[in-house]
Amino acid sequence: MVTLAEVAQHAGVSASTVSYVLSGKRSISPTTRQRVEESIRQLGYHPNAGARALASSRSNIVALMIPLRTDMYVPVMMEIAIAVATAARTHGYDVLLLTGEEGPDAVRRVTGSGLADAMIVMDVELDDERLPLLRGTDRPSVLIGLPADPSGLTCVDLDFRATGALCVEHLASLGHRDLAVIGEAPGVYERHTGFAERTLEGLRGRARELGVRLLHRPCEGGYDAMALTLARIFDERPGTSGFVVQNEAAVEPLLALLRQQGRAVPEDVSVVAICPEQVAVQASVRLTSVAIPAQEMGRRAVEQLVAKLDGRGSDEVVLLAPELTVRASSGPAPQV
Amino acid sequence: MVTLAEVAQHAGVSASTVSYVLSGKRSISPTTRQRVEESIRQLGYHPNAGARALASSRSNIVALMIPLRTDMYVPVMMEIAIAVATAARTHGYDVLLLTGEEGPDAVRRVTGSGLADAMIVMDVELDDERLPLLRGTDRPSVLIGLPADPSGLTCVDLDFRATGALCVEHLASLGHRDLAVIGEAPGVYERHTGFAERTLEGLRGRARELGVRLLHRPCEGGYDAMALTLARIFDERPGTSGFVVQNEAAVEPLLALLRQQGRAVPEDVSVVAICPEQVAVQASVRLTSVAIPAQEMGRRAVEQLVAKLDGRGSDEVVLLAPELTVRASSGPAPQV
DNA sequence: ACCCACTGTCGAAGCGCTTCGACGCAGTAT
DNA sequence: ATACTGCGTCGAAGCGCTTCGACAGTGGGT
The missing domain is CATH 3.40.50.2300 (Response regulator)
Structure with missing residues (x-):
C-alpha cells in the first residue's frame, strides 16, 4: 500500500502538504498542487480510510437502517436504498447497510464506534424504540418516515x-x-x-x-x-x-x-x-x-443529512406533497 | 467518547490487557477478564472503528456491490442483500453498500483505501469488467453469479x-x-x-x-x-x-x-x-x-468470504442445485 | 534444588493520517 | 527603511488501537 509519506517524498514535499492538497483546507500553490497530484497518480495512491477516520474522527460513512422484513414494500425500500447510496456518493459518503434486526443496539454500536458519521433510519414506527437514542446522540440522523412525535428529529416522508x-x-x-x-x-x-x-x-x-x-x-x-x-x-x-x-x-x-x-x-x-x-x-x-417517490425520498434524506453534517440545516420535517395521477382505473360512480 | 485507556485505568490494568480481553488473542485470567468487562460495561465503552482498522489493518467491513438498475429482479436482490447483511453480522462484519454505478472504480476505491476487507459482487456479467480487478487484488471476493470464466474467483449461484x-x-x-x-x-x-x-x-x-x-x-x-x-x-x-x-x-x-x-x-x-x-x-x-434461493445465496456467499478472510477456503464455484416444485400450473400436454 | 516452559501482564512502538502552530518570504502600507 | 499581513510550506504531536517482545511469577519434571 502506498502511503501519504511516500507520495510526499516522491513529490518532494512534506506529508502535511500532501494532506492539504487532498483536503483543500489550506491554500497550495498551483505548481506544488500539480506536482503532488501527479505523484498521487503515478503511485496510484489511495488514502487509508482507517487512518483518516482516526485522525479526523470522520469516517465519511453514513449508516442506513433498512427493515429486515421482506414482507412489504420491497421495491420501494430497494429504490430508496439505491437512491441513498447514489446520493451519498455524490457527497463523498459511503453507505453502511444495517438491518433492523439489531434494533437499537445497532444505533449504539455504530454511533459509539464512530463507524458512521450519521444515520438514516427507515421503516419508522410511530413510537419507535430507536428514537430516544437518536435524539440522545450528537450524531446527525434522518428518518425516512414520520413517528408520532418528530420533535428533535429530522424526517423525510411522503405526506x-x-x-x-x-x-x-x-x-x-x-x-x-x-x-x-x-x-x-x-x-x-x-x-x-x-x-x-x-x-x-x-x-x-x-x-x-x-x-x-x-x-x-x-x-x-x-x-x-x-x-x-x-x-x-x-x-x-x-x-x-x-x-x-x-x-x-x-x-x-x-x-x-x-x-x-x-x-x-x-x-x-x-x-x-x-x-x-x-x-x-x-x-x-x-x-x-x-x-x-422513493428516489426523491432517498435523495432528500441524504441532502438533509449532509446539511446537518456540514453544520447547516436543522431539525425539520420534510413532507413531500402527494400527487394523484388519473389513469384508467377510476371513473364516475355507477348510477344506482 | 470513552477510550481503551480509560477502561484500562478504571479496571486498574494496562491498555494492552484490555485489548487482549477484547480480542481474545492472549490468555487472560478470569478475574482480570471480569474486572475489565465490568469496566467496559460501566463506562459504556465502544472500540473506535477507525483506530482499530488503522492498527490492525482490518476494517471488519465487507462491501456488497448491488446493481443500480431497479428494472429486474428487485425482490431477489433485496433478499440477497438482507441475507448478506444478516449473515455478515453473525460473523462480526458490517456491510458497505455499493451501487454498480461506479463500476470498476468502486473496486479500486474500496480495496485501495482499506475501507472493506473483502467484497461480494452481484449482477455479474459473463465477461464483467470488474473481474480482472478482483483477480488482481489480494482482498478476498465472492461473486453471486457466474461469469464465463470463473477461474481464480469464488462464485456462488443457483445452477x-x-x-x-x-x-x-x-x-x-x-x-x-x-x-x-x-x-x-x-x-x-x-x-x-x-x-x-x-x-x-x-x-x-x-x-x-x-x-x-x-x-x-x-x-x-x-x-x-x-x-x-x-x-x-x-x-x-x-x-x-x-x-x-x-x-x-x-x-x-x-x-x-x-x-x-x-x-x-x-x-x-x-x-x-x-x-x-x-x-x-x-x-x-x-x-x-x-x-x-436468495437467502441461501446470500448466506453462502458470506460464508465463503469469511472462510477466505480466515485463511480457510479457496477459489471455488458453489452451484446450488435447483429444485422444481410442482404446483397447479403444469399438467399433461393436451391431446392433439 | 534447579531449570524450563508456560501463563498473565505490561510498556512501547507504531498504523497512516489530520491539524495546529511556526516560520520564511513575498508584497503592501507606513 | 520598518512593521505588518498573507500565503505556502513544514514539523511534530497526536487520534485510539493492536501487537510484539519482555518479564515476573508459578508449577512440573528431573
Whole structure:
C-alpha cells in the first residue's frame, strides 16, 4: 500500500502538504498542487480510510437502517436504498447497510464506534424504540418516515395523511359514496408503522368530512387472502364502488378478482392505488395512483443529512406533497 | 467518547490487557477478564472503528456491490442483500453498500483505501469488467453469479443451466413438444448477464436432447409487452403448450392473458416459473416453479468470504442445485 | 534444588493520517 | 527603511488501537 509519506517524498514535499492538497483546507500553490497530484497518480495512491477516520474522527460513512422484513414494500425500500447510496456518493459518503434486526443496539454500536458519521433510519414506527437514542446522540440522523412525535428529529416522508385524503377526495368527487381500503398486512398496523397509520388517518378524516363511508381492511398479499377480504367487503357493504389499495401484493389479485366477478373497472368500481409509479403503469389496468417517490425520498434524506453534517440545516420535517395521477382505473360512480 | 485507556485505568490494568480481553488473542485470567468487562460495561465503552482498522489493518467491513438498475429482479436482490447483511453480522462484519454505478472504480476505491476487507459482487456479467480487478487484488471476493470464466474467483449461484434443463425436462415429461420461454428484458441479455444466458443454455441444450422445440423471447415486464410477445409466440408456434417464465414482471400478465384467451392453465397450457418462492405461491395460479434461493445465496456467499478472510477456503464455484416444485400450473400436454 | 516452559501482564512502538502552530518570504502600507 | 499581513510550506504531536517482545511469577519434571 502506498502511503501519504511516500507520495510526499516522491513529490518532494512534506506529508502535511500532501494532506492539504487532498483536503483543500489550506491554500497550495498551483505548481506544488500539480506536482503532488501527479505523484498521487503515478503511485496510484489511495488514502487509508482507517487512518483518516482516526485522525479526523470522520469516517465519511453514513449508516442506513433498512427493515429486515421482506414482507412489504420491497421495491420501494430497494429504490430508496439505491437512491441513498447514489446520493451519498455524490457527497463523498459511503453507505453502511444495517438491518433492523439489531434494533437499537445497532444505533449504539455504530454511533459509539464512530463507524458512521450519521444515520438514516427507515421503516419508522410511530413510537419507535430507536428514537430516544437518536435524539440522545450528537450524531446527525434522518428518518425516512414520520413517528408520532418528530420533535428533535429530522424526517423525510411522503405526506401519507394528505395522500389518504387525496385518494378519498378523488373518489368522492367522482360520486363514490362507499369506499373500501385494502391495506397492508395486519402486522404492519400492529407494529404501528407510521406511514400506514397516517394514511389511514387521512383516509378516514377526509371521508368523514365529505360524508362518505369507508371500510378499512388490512390484507396480506396474494390471491387467497385478497379473495377472502374482498368477499367480506362486499358482504358488509354491497354498494362499495371505490377502492383504495395500499399494498402492492394485493393490487393484481384485486383487479383479477373484480374482473372474475364481472365487475368492470372503472365502470362498476374505481380503484386508486398508493404505490410506486411502475406498479401502477404495469398493472393489468393502468391504475389511477398516488406515486410513492422513493428516489426523491432517498435523495432528500441524504441532502438533509449532509446539511446537518456540514453544520447547516436543522431539525425539520420534510413532507413531500402527494400527487394523484388519473389513469384508467377510476371513473364516475355507477348510477344506482 | 470513552477510550481503551480509560477502561484500562478504571479496571486498574494496562491498555494492552484490555485489548487482549477484547480480542481474545492472549490468555487472560478470569478475574482480570471480569474486572475489565465490568469496566467496559460501566463506562459504556465502544472500540473506535477507525483506530482499530488503522492498527490492525482490518476494517471488519465487507462491501456488497448491488446493481443500480431497479428494472429486474428487485425482490431477489433485496433478499440477497438482507441475507448478506444478516449473515455478515453473525460473523462480526458490517456491510458497505455499493451501487454498480461506479463500476470498476468502486473496486479500486474500496480495496485501495482499506475501507472493506473483502467484497461480494452481484449482477455479474459473463465477461464483467470488474473481474480482472478482483483477480488482481489480494482482498478476498465472492461473486453471486457466474461469469464465463470463473477461474481464480469464488462464485456462488443457483445452477441456472441445470435450472433451465430441469424446466424443459418437466414439461417434456408431461408430453409438451412445443415450448416457449418468456425471458428477462432484452437489456439483460444484451449485457450478457450470467444467469440469464446460462438458463438459456440449459433450456436449449435439454430441449435439443429431448427433441422438443423451444422458442425464446425476451420480454419487458407489464401487460402490453407481454401481450405482444404472446401474440407473436402463438403466431409462430400455434401448438405451443408449455411456457417457462423467467421474469417476475411477466408472470401475472402471462397468466391473465392466457385466461383471457380462453386457454386454461394447466389443461391447455402449462407454465413453469423461475422465481422466488413467494411469487410462485402468490400468483393467481399457484405456479410450478424452480425457486431462486436468495437467502441461501446470500448466506453462502458470506460464508465463503469469511472462510477466505480466515485463511480457510479457496477459489471455488458453489452451484446450488435447483429444485422444481410442482404446483397447479403444469399438467399433461393436451391431446392433439 | 534447579531449570524450563508456560501463563498473565505490561510498556512501547507504531498504523497512516489530520491539524495546529511556526516560520520564511513575498508584497503592501507606513 | 520598518512593521505588518498573507500565503505556502513544514514539523511534530497526536487520534485510539493492536501487537510484539519482555518479564515476573508459578508449577512440573528431573
